[in-house]
Amino acid sequence: MKANIGIHLFLSVVSLYILVNVYQYLGDLKQCSCFIEKQHPTYKVNIEFLQFYQILEILSLFIFICFMMMYKSKWAQIGGSKMGMKLFLLASAVLLLFITGYVTYNSFLMYFMSKKDCFCVNKWQKYIVYIQGVFNTIYFLRLLFLFVLVFLLLAFNVKK
Numbered sequence: 001m002k003a004n005i006g007i008h009l010f011l012s013v014v015s016l017y018i019l020v021n022v023y024q025y026l027g028d029l030k031q032c033s034c035f036i037e038k039q040h041p042t043y044k045v046n047i048e049f050l051q052f053y054q055i056l057e058i059l060s061l062f063i064f065i066c067f068m069m070m071y072k073s074k075w076a077q078i079g080g081s082k083m084g085m086k087l088f089l090l091a092s093a094v095l096l097l098f099i100t101g102y103v104t105y106n107s108f109l110m111y112f113m114s115k116k117d118c119f120c121v122n123k124w125q126k127y128i129v130y131i132q133g134v135f136n137t138i139y140f141l142r143l144l145f146l147f148v149l150v151f152l153l154l155a156f157n158v159k160k
Contacts, residue, residue, distance in 0.1 A: 107133020
């Protein structure tokens with residue numbers, strides 16, 4: 001069991017390194033002239049939001065590491081109302097739907113608006129942003145289909 005924790009910690013440190021580098025890469029894109037001039041006036045990549053997303057990823061990684069370190073400790077039961085928990089879950093799902101959809105949108109915009117000959121864009125970190133965009137697309141579609149399914153089940157609820 002301790003070997004698994006060591007492997008998880010090592011992979012978490014590697015992930016943290018990648019996320020910090022992607023954050024810095026996105027910050028450098030703000031001053032990249034060939035990237036900025038390629039931007040369409042209507043369709044601009046929101047670099048600040050993509051940086052915010054990297055911070056969210058880093059925070060979630062830290063939370064994962066903390067939970068992993070406290071794995072053996074006893075957890076206290078958290079009490080609360082069921083209605084409050086349902087409302088919290090619904091609000092969280094809607095927020096996740098928005099975040100994943102917006103990351104998808106900005107990742108694909110970045111892909112389509114990046115010049116092939118622009119040196120400051122063509123770094124390995126751009127592929128991480130593209131991968132995040134693809135996986136966020138999958139996650140976004142799963143959440144969207146879940147909402148549609150729940151809505152349809154509630155709308156056509158037939159009582160016997």
